[in-house]
Amino acid sequence: MTTTPIPLAERNCSWARALDILGDRWSLLVVREAFGGMSKFSEFERSTGAAKNILTSRLETLCGNGILRREPQREGSSRMRYVLTAKGLALFPIIVALGQWGDKWIFGADGEPVQVVDRNSGAPVQHIAVFSHDGRHLAPQDVALRPGPGASELTRRHLDRIAKVAAARDS
Amino acid sequence: MTTTPIPLAERNCSWARALDILGDRWSLLVVREAFGGMSKFSEFERSTGAAKNILTSRLETLCGNGILRREPQREGSSRMRYVLTAKGLALFPIIVALGQWGDKWIFGADGEPVQVVDRNSGAPVQHIAVFSHDGRHLAPQDVALRPGPGASELTRRHLDRIAKVAAARDS
DNA sequence: CAGTTTAGTTGCATTTCAATACCAAAATGA
DNA sequence: TCATTTTGGTATTGAAATGCAACTAAACTG
Numbered sequence: 001m002t003t004t005p006i007p008l009a010e011r012n013c014s015w016a017r018a019l020d021i022l023g024d025r026w027s028l029l030v031v032r033e034a035f036g037g038m039s040k041f042s043e044f045e046r047s048t049g050a051a052k053n054i055l056t057s058r059l060e061t062l063c064g065n066g067i068l069r070r071e072p073q074r075e076g077s078s079r080m081r082y083v084l085t086a087k088g089l090a091l092f093p094i095i096v097a098l099g100q101w102g103d104k105w106i107f108g109a110d111g112e113p114v115q116v117v118d119r120n121s122g123a124p125v126q127h128i129a130v131f132s133h134d135g136r137h138l139a140p141q142d143v144a145l146r147p148g149p150g151a152s153e154l155t156r157r158h159l160d161r162i163a164k165v166a167a168a169r170d171s
Numbered sequence: 172m173t174t175t176p177i178p179l180a181e182r183n184c185s186w187a188r189a190l191d192i193l194g195d196r197w198s199l200l201v202v203r204e205a206f207g208g209m210s211k212f213s214e215f216e217r218s219t220g221a222a223k224n225i226l227t228s229r230l231e232t233l234c235g236n237g238i239l240r241r242e243p244q245r246e247g248s249s250r251m252r253y254v255l256t257a258k259g260l261a262l263f264p265i266i267v268a269l270g271q272w273g274d275k276w277i278f279g280a281d282g283e284p285v286q287v288v289d290r291n292s293g294a295p296v297q298h299i300a301v302f303s304h305d306g307r308h309l310a311p312q313d314v315a316l317r318p319g320p321g322a323s324e325l326t327r328r329h330l331d332r333i334a335k336v337a338a339a340r341d342s
Numbered sequence: 343c344a345g346t347t348t349a350g351t352t353g354c355a356t357t358t359c360a361a362t363a364c365c366a367a368a369a370t371g372a
Numbered sequence: 373t374c375a376t377t378t379t380g381g382t383a384t385t386g387a388a389a390t391g392c393a394a395c396t397a398a399a400c401t402g
Contacts (some may be wrong), residue, residue, distance in 0.1 A: 005220045005391090008196060012284045014273025015203050015266070023196040025179060025359095032186050035311055037337040041380050047329065049176045051360050056381065066276075078367070079380070084311075087276045092311045093299045094268045095186070101265060102185025103319070105237075105258045111321035113183045114330065118303040119315040126302040128264045132289040133297060140206055140255075140263045144290040148274070150282035158218065159285065166208040176361095195389090212349050222391050227350065249398070250348070 012152040021065045022091075026050045026058050031088060032095050034068065039081040067091070097128040183323040192236045193262075197221045197229050202259060203266050205239065210252040238262070268299040 008020035022028055026048060033047045045055055059082055062068040067088040073079045096116055103112035116125050130138045144163075147156050179191035193199055197219060204218045216226055230253055233239040238259040244250045267287055274283035287296050301309045315334075318327050 005222075014270045014277060014284060015200055017277045018269050018273040019196050019199055023194065023199065025190050025194040028190055028194065029186055033333075036316060036333040037340055038333070042378085043336065045380090047332070051176075051362090052381065053383085054358095054360065057359095089311055090272055090276055093301055094265060094272060096301050096314075097265045097268055097299070098189050099185045101261055102189040105261055106185060106188045107321050112185060112319035113322045113326045114185065115317045115319040116301075116314050117317050118307075118309060119313055121303065121305075122317075123304040125309060125314060126304060126306075128268070128299060128301065130264055130267050130287075130299065131297040132292065133294040134292075135297075136289075138289060138296060140260055142290055143267075143287050143296060145207060146286045146288050146293075148283040148286040150278050151284045155284045161218070162204075162207040162209070165214065213347085216349090222393095223350065224352085224392090225390065228389090250400095251350095 012150070012155045021061065021067070024058075026054060027062060028091075028095065028098065030055070030058050030062060031067065031084070031091055032099075034082065034084050034088065035092065035095060039083055040073065041080070041082075044082070062088070093128060096125065100127055183321070183326045192232065192238070195229075197225060198233060199262075199266065199269065201226070201229055201233060202238065202255070202262055203270075205253065205255050205259065206263065206266055210254055211244065212251070212253075215253070233259070264299060267296065271298055 008016040029048045030044055033044055038044055038047055063070045066085055068082040069085050070080050070082055073081045099116060117123060118125055132138050145159055147159055179187040182188060200219045201215055204215055209215055209218055234241045237256055239253040240256050241251050241253055244252045270287060288294060289296055303309050316330055318330055
């Protein structure tokens, strides 16, 4: 029996689809710099340190996937700038969470190179966490995966397998 | 003047360091499956769809970076299993946030293949967001980046550049 | 104890990455 | 105005990562 490996880009799975777009060394770094206000090619080049051709390719796919919008720097100019769309801005919690994870687990307490702070008060933002609908803090073992409204038959089977493995482990 | 492009793995930047480890198509997918309870090589192979050699390589770097722990499936066995460490478990909010982003922005409202729910109540978890220390919801423009205790001179200069660009834009 | 599954390894073709060189249009300066 | 520099990329090329398929030794199964 040969299993058919569906490409990430065609899977009925948010994680696979997101990683097909963002899963590489540079894309999220570019997005992070965009949150920092960078918008010109040269700004991204300097701040990320990516090679020009890589940067070109990343900016293309980020634009192609609606995360950045490409527009003239000044009206009529052929120089472009790249700005976050609503879809791109929605990556904000992921970017912050990724930074916090690196702060804590790579650099360690009090070794973090950069702090994300509330611009208003100057205080660091809260550590990003998962909360239940009624505001309780949830740990990994407190959640489960359920088929959603768009679940395909394959997705359902996959979730069943997960549930089975989990049940076997907990028994 | 030639700029020296420092490798991601050596940068004084949590995002660069995190992406050097996790920034590829498969690593976070493997971690997601680990959260789902997968632990054996074959389980990861089936659930992620990654090729064996790729999977071997990913499991190695995830173990090497302390995100997974490799241990015998049963004592004395040479069959290994891969379990999330504390460092790996700390990726939980990132995994949930990434899934929510894909749900909303790739599949759209009511099209999400999978829901992350509170195991207890069955209700979907809250949408992950950034909060100030006093509990206010923060948007991208409400935060700033500040040098932390571990900031290098280069990092400080980089942050200065960001601040300058932001100031220029806001003026 | 024969057959199957598991957990990989190896080899090879293809694809992607990344460094460098190059270039045209735009901005800058004398 | 005209030369120079900067900007925003392309093109070329070698190196590295990816992915497919075949192979294998140990472990499990009946």
